[in-house]
Amino acid sequence: MKSLFRSFFTVSFYTFLSRVLGFIRDILIARYLGSTVIADAFFVAFRIPNFFRRVLAEGAYSAALIPVFSGVVLNPKDEREASDFVENTTSMLLFATVVLTILFFFGMPYIIQVLAPGFTDNKEAYELAVHFGKIIFPYIIFISLAAHFASINNVHERFAAGAFAPAILNISFILSLFFLTPFVTTAGHALSYGVLIGGVLQFLYLYRAVLNFYRPRIRIPVLNEKLKKFFKLFLPGVVGSGVIQLNIVIGTIIASFLPVGAISHIYYADRLNQLPLAIFGIALGIVLLPSLSKAIKQSDQETTNNIQNRSIEFSLLISLPSAIGLFILAEPIIYILFERGAFVKEDTFYTAKVLSYFALGLPAYIIIKVLVSCFFAREDTKTPLYISIVSVITNVVLSLLLIGSMREMGIAVATAISAWVNALLLYLFLAIRNHMKFDDLLVRNSIKILLSSSLLFVGIYVLNGLFFTNISGNSVLLNSALLLLMIFLAIIIYFGLVIMLKVLSVNQLREYLKK
Numbered sequence: 001m002k003s004l005f006r007s008f009f010t011v012s013f014y015t016f017l018s019r020v021l022g023f024i025r026d027i028l029i030a031r032y033l034g035s036t037v038i039a040d041a042f043f044v045a046f047r048i049p050n051f052f053r054r055v056l057a058e059g060a061y062s063a064a065l066i067p068v069f070s071g072v073v074l075n076p077k078d079e080r081e082a083s084d085f086v087e088n089t090t091s092m093l094l095f096a097t098v099v100l101t102i103l104f105f106f107g108m109p110y111i112i113q114v115l116a117p118g119f120t121d122n123k124e125a126y127e128l129a130v131h132f133g134k135i136i137f138p139y140i141i142f143i144s145l146a147a148h149f150a151s152i153n154n155v156h157e158r159f160a161a162g163a164f165a166p167a168i169l170n171i172s173f174i175l176s177l178f179f180l181t182p183f184v185t186t187a188g189h190a191l192s193y194g195v196l197i198g199g200v201l202q203f204l205y206l207y208r209a210v211l212n213f214y215r216p217r218i219r220i221p222v223l224n225e226k227l228k229k230f231f232k233l234f235l236p237g238v239v240g241s242g243v244i245q246l247n248i249v250i251g252t253i254i255a256s257f258l259p260v261g262a263i264s265h266i267y268y269a270d271r272l273n274q275l276p277l278a279i280f281g282i283a284l285g286i287v288l289l290p291s292l293s294k295a296i297k298q299s300d301q302e303t304t305n306n307i308q309n310r311s312i313e314f315s316l317l318i319s320l321p322s323a324i325g326l327f328i329l330a331e332p333i334i335y336i337l338f339e340r341g342a343f344v345k346e347d348t349f350y351t352a353k354v355l356s357y358f359a360l361g362l363p364a365y366i367i368i369k370v371l372v373s374c375f376f377a378r379e380d381t382k383t384p385l386y387i388s389i390v391s392v393i394t395n396v397v398l399s400l401l402l403i404g405s406m407r408e409m410g411i412a413v414a415t416a417i418s419a420w421v422n423a424l425l426l427y428l429f430l431a432i433r434n435h436m437k438f439d440d441l442l443v444r445n446s447i448k449i450l451l452s453s454s455l456l457f458v459g460i461y462v463l464n465g466l467f468f469t470n471i472s473g474n475s476v477l478l479n480s481a482l483l484l485l486m487i488f489l490a491i492i493i494y495f496g497l498v499i500m501l502k503v504l505s506v507n508q509l510r511e512y513l514k515k
Helices: 002-032 037-058 060-074 081-106 108-115 117-121 123-136 139-155 160-179 187-210 225-241 243-255 262-297 301-338 345-359 362-376 382-406 408-432 440-467 476-500 506-514
Strands: none
Touching: 002 160, 002 187, 002 262, 002 301, 037 108, 037 123, 037 139, 037 187, 037 243, 037 262, 081 108, 081 139, 081 225, 108 117, 108 123, 108 243, 117 123, 123 187, 139 160, 139 187, 160 187, 243 262, 243 382, 243 408, 262 301, 262 345, 262 362, 262 408, 301 345, 301 362, 301 440, 301 476, 345 408, 362 382, 362 408, 382 408, 440 476
8 A cells, every 4th residue: 555655646746746837827828818719719629639638648548558458467478468569559549549630630610510519609719719629639649649658657657757747738838828929820829739749748758758668669450359358448438437528528518608708717617626636536546547457456355445445535535625625715716826917807706606616526526536446447447438428418417407597607516416426326336246345444534534624614714704805905925825824724724633533643644745
């Protein structure tokens, strides 16, 4: 377990670094674009490759590759088997993404009509989205190969390179805004080129990392038993592991019928909501899958149960206070980060409301990452697929019911509820199959974490009333200092309660901080 959590903190650190750069990127995007037609068009165009990136890097691809490749690495038939598997999958992925890119490039006008049907009444938004989409989509080739090489490194328990790679994309975004904007038509064009450049740089960085183990050559793919097994896991896993992102895509489709700015409000709120999800949920899923796969393949039931229970416990420990903080502090966070330039007071109001409702589902999003890994480690990608279909249907129905009275906030509420439905069904299927049983330690600590979180809710609510009564009258520096102070006090309060209730000991907390 020590090596598992050491790897987790490695991934979390680099993910945190990437997200800090991501905040700088979003602050700049909000300043340059705000919630304008150009912003909505760019976010729609970026949604397609970003969906592929998240599913490949954080979901279906690694979920299919890692269990199969772990078996090859642990029990190789010969010295070349692992290298052959890497070359075969690399070549297959390259050819598939090139064909996909060509099809999407020429079919982009139709893709945008599907992804943002509301844009058909707004010619400017539609034409911009099509143009941005054609610039961005070749990014799929490079990010797919980058995700592939990251998964290979993860099997060899080298997590740092894959965790740092998203930071490269954020750096490319930032530099493109500064250096390309003066030479292109709009900042949206600069961002589109920044996506493509970032993808190329991510690919080169991770290709260099994988050279520590293999030197993959491009060849004609051979559909052998290993590749067939990979596809058997991958195809249903695309939907199963990408359900959160799929729900966001559906939200974008529905939001395209709302007034200009709704898509941008969802984007900015989702970016903030993704911070704890990425640092803890996605990082935990990335590290958990190889460890669980190996324990299950070695029939080590005790280790398997321990990893699953401690992972859920850790998810609750982190996700509940994160959700409470985002729910209560949504408005000051959005105001401090974004309200300047083209991002106006009305944008702050709507984005903050969307963020608050997204936060209600945050614990479910993180728990889903753990529970899905429990299926994927057992080479079962079909069950999460069926469950995700139920979740997506729930999301669509609720979004359509709520959008009339709540605008984009209704989409956020629907996404949160569908996430909890997804998490509950995943757990029930694992429990019915005797693949998961909560141990006494998890039950006791969960009750203590809920108690600590409830007291934290009261504390943050009171502090918010004290600190931000006159937020618009304060300077940006003072508001930022107050927000950081509040976060610091919230951490002290929460971990003080957690230690008092003996969920964590002082020594364990010190060990986590040391890692």
